[in-house]
Amino acid sequence: MSGAAKETTYVGTPVSRGIVFGPVHVIARGFAAPEVYPIANTARETERFKDALARTRKQLEGLRRHMESLSGNEEGRIFEAHMLVLEDPVVLTGVPKAIEERGQNAEYCFYAVMQNQLESMRRIPDPFFRDRTTDIEDVCQRVLRNFDAEHEEAAPDEPDHQHLLVAYDLSPSATAAMDRHQVLGFATEQGSITSHTAILARSLGIPAVVGIQNAVFNLRALDPCILDGYKGKLISNPTPETVARYRELEEQHQRRRKELDKLRDLEASTTDGHTITLSANIEFEHEVDLVIRSGAEGVGLFRTEFFLLEHEECPNEEEQAALYSRVAARIAPNEVIFRTLDAGGDKVPGEPLSEPEPNPFLGWRGIRFSLDRKDLFKEQLRAILRAGTSGRVGLMFPLISGVGEVRQAKSLLAECVIELTERGVDFNPDIAVGAMIEVPSAAMVAAEIAAEVDFLSIGTNDLVQYTVAVDRVNPRVAKLYRSAHPGIIRLIKNVVEGASQHQIWTGICGEMAGDLTFLPLLVGLGVDELSVGAPLVPLVKQAVRMLDFTECSELATQCLVAAETQHVVELCREFATGVYPDLMQEESRGPTAPSFASRPA
DSSP: OOOOOOOEEEEOEEEEOOEEEEEEEEEOSSSOOOOOOBOSOHHHHHHHHHHHHHHHHHHHHHHHHHHHHHHOHHHHHHHHHHHHHHTOHHHHTHHHHHHHHHOBOHHHHHHHHHHHHHHHHHTOSOHHHHHHHHHHHHHHHHHHHTSOSOOSSOOOOSSOSOEEEEESOOOHHHHHTOOTTTEEEEEESSOOTTSHHHHHHHHHTOOEEEOOOSHHHHOOTTOEEEEETTTTEEEESOOHHHHHHHHHHHHHHHHHHHHHHTTTTSOOBOTTSOBOEEEEEESSGGGHHHHHHHTOSEEEEEETHHHHHSSSSOOOHHHHHHHHHHHHHHHTTSEEEEEOOOOBSSOOTTSOOSSOOSSGGGSSBTHHHHHHSHHHHHHHHHHHHHHTTTSEEEEEEEEEOSHHHHHHHHHHHHHHHHHHHHHTOOOOTTOEEEEEEOSHHHHHTHHHHHTTSSEEEEOHHHHHHHHHTOOTTOTTTGGGOOTTOHHHHHHHHHHHHHHHHTTOEEEEOSGGGGOTTTHHHHHHTTOOEEEEEGGGHHHHHHHHHTOOHHHHHHHHHHHHTOOSHHHHHHHHHHHHHHHOHHHHHHHHTSOSSOGGGGSOO
């Protein structure tokens, strides 16, 4: 085995604040990681590797002969190609070398070598070579199954200890399903600050960094690491001096959080008496504890799709009503607003897509899907109406593009009221109904939409994406995703004015609501409610309590006539730094929201 490993720093993009310490657990895409344990006899592990290859060759040869007897030589050649994978020098020499250098068991070293090979192939432009990764993954899984179950050292169980997770990528569902008691934080090679995975990490309060390079292959399982969610760093095998420095930094942050906790029961009111409703965004029932601890005035956005899509079959009305009722009861007397299913295009509940949509984010999703699948939609509407007997409940429709969709959805809601009445089921027919403003067309006709609903909620994540025509998770154009684009500012103002014409309130539930740089601007534009990730509520509340509404209004006036994004950013940053310099310094250590996205290209 090699000597003591040196401290190594991997740098990426910080997406969720926090500093955590722990052993690392590494996973990659393609096939599951085997267990990992240190070994003392490298020669024995190399023999185990050769034995596994031999068993795999024998199986593949048997499959080749079987396929030839059934279908002829052409199909049998598939397994000849699979056997060639086992003859690759990368496999034959790379794995024994990894065993020697890493000092870890043979199957894990095989896994690490092959993941590195697969990632190299996935980056090749030629689709023929990219397609071969499926064959290689299949062979790798077979080799891993052919390692014997006995080994010299006692291997640990699956990571049931606290650890840092390092992965090539994580899906939103995988992020949401993390055991918060075991996963202290995570780092990924893929992802962006505005991806759904990053948004979930902030909502759940899990320190996270994305965009680190080469960590999946280079890290040894169980290496001691530090994850810095402020600066976007993952430090493996830190020196005692580095550990001491980060311990001191974390103690400073802990003291800061305790100070913010004192604001829990205070209003989010400006110095001149203008009050903002400060709510929280959540996805899961267990997050209600975070909401209560944060001092939020309710839930401004409950994303129901995670509950509806995590099962093979969509939960029925009874199951939905039970969940929504439990959440409403716990949030009471404050309100919880359920967003109806915001899915489609790439994934829909209860039915496989016959073929993928070429551009799912401009396709069959949100309210469009719900209006086409009326039975599923009405099931959810009835469940939300029933939850209204357990606490204050509201609902809002996603991806509204015009007033016609609102009227159709309300018509179905009225049908649900009749159906529940006929069934004799308890429900509340007077729940608040809102529309999400996420596309420019809806923002332009906000006044007409406002005449049909009780509130408007601006989803700035999608509004920015659709207005500036930038995929917010595409690294090639992410720099063009600009929350402070003058067009966005004017659209937000148009929505606020449209709502005020009909005496209803306007909220913002996108990431922009938690960005301290733009908070004074949003307050000055007349936004009534801000809904942010629960861990951000105390920080945003303190910032609001330091603002003067009249001065914020003057800032908004200047920004509304600005011609360039950079001018808006400079105005907002100068204003915010002047009012709460300490908070801005805190934010500069790691963004609470995608401030970077507001910089000019």
